[in-house]
Amino acid sequence: MSAEPILSVRDLTKVFGEGEAQAKVLKGIDLTMAPGEMAALLGPSGSGKSTLLTILGTLMRASGGRHEMLGVDLMQASDAERTAFRSRHLGFVFQFHHLLPDLTALENVMMPAAAAAGRESRAMRERAAELLDAVGLADRRDYRPGALSGGQRQRVAVARALINQPVLVLADEPTGNLDRQAADQVMQLIRSINQTLATSFLISTHDEHIAGQCPRRIELLDGRIVRS
Numbered sequence: 001m002s003a004e005p006i007l008s009v010r011d012l013t014k015v016f017g018e019g020e021a022q023a024k025v026l027k028g029i030d031l032t033m034a035p036g037e038m039a040a041l042l043g044p045s046g047s048g049k050s051t052l053l054t055i056l057g058t059l060m061r062a063s064g065g066r067h068e069m070l071g072v073d074l075m076q077a078s079d080a081e082r083t084a085f086r087s088r089h090l091g092f093v094f095q096f097h098h099l100l101p102d103l104t105a106l107e108n109v110m111m112p113a114a115a116a117a118g119r120e121s122r123a124m125r126e127r128a129a130e131l132l133d134a135v136g137l138a139d140r141r142d143y144r145p146g147a148l149s150g151g152q153r154q155r156v157a158v159a160r161a162l163i164n165q166p167v168l169v170l171a172d173e174p175t176g177n178l179d180r181q182a183a184d185q186v187m188q189l190i191r192s193i194n195q196t197l198a199t200s201f202l203i204s205t206h207d208e209h210i211a212g213q214c215p216r217r218i219e220l221l222d223g224r225i226v227r228s
């Protein structure tokens with residue numbers, strides 16, 4: 001028997017604007033993801049990749065269709081329920097790391113956990129240190145982002161995405177700002193986390209080399225999935 005999907009999306013649509021300025025950007029997306037899946041999301045610029053990731057991340061609501069995760073109906077959920085769901089079950093990595101410049105690597109990794117709990121704890125600090133160790137940056141925990149390389153910053157961002165033990169990490173061009181070597185290191189890291197922790201990843205990219213490192217590929221074209 002196959003496992004229940006963690007994510008189930010049916011006929012999902014997104015319309016921006018009104019009247020003549022209206023643009024239908026997602027035109028009926030059907031998508032499921034199984035626990036522990038790692039998928040690349042490909043498509044030309046403007047095909048809707050970021051819009052889809054933003055909706056799946058509960059950072060924006062779809063205009064129509066069904067959006068369920070872990071059995072929760074996220075279309076019907078209130079804003080407060082969606083926020084709680086996000087901090088408990090989802091992680092994010094963006095093209096630009098969005099680390100806070102005045103915090104150390106360790107403090108940045110800890111931040112989503114401290115924000116969710118409303119305070120810091122020793123357990124959080126220990127888990128953040130373990131994650132920095134796992135991404136190969138144990139010796140950089142007290143460095144601020146400005147003193148790290150682009151690839152190191154992105155590895156800190158991956159560690160930060162994992163602090164709340166998410167079921168699914170949404171990554172929007174996580175290697176888009178990196179050279180090939182640093183990009184490969186980040187992808188190796190993501191694959192090893194995917195395999196050891198069974199965290200699912202959905203990774204948008206323009207780069208076939210990056211997509212080739214993902215077991216599944218999902219292709220968007222003009223707001224529709226044309227291959228999955």
Ligand SMILES: Nc1ncnc2c1ncn2[C@@H]1O[C@H](COP(=O)(O)OP(=O)(O)OP(=O)(O)O)[C@@H](O)[C@H]1O
Binds near residue numbers: 016045050
């Ligand atoms: N807030 C918004 N209001 C109006 N239109 C928007 C908005 N956000 C995105 N769009 C439009 O939706 C379409 C899809 O944008 P999206 O950013 O999802 O594409 P993408 O596939 O991620 O592109 P890229 O690869 O260039 O990042 C584009 O035509 C864009 O102009």
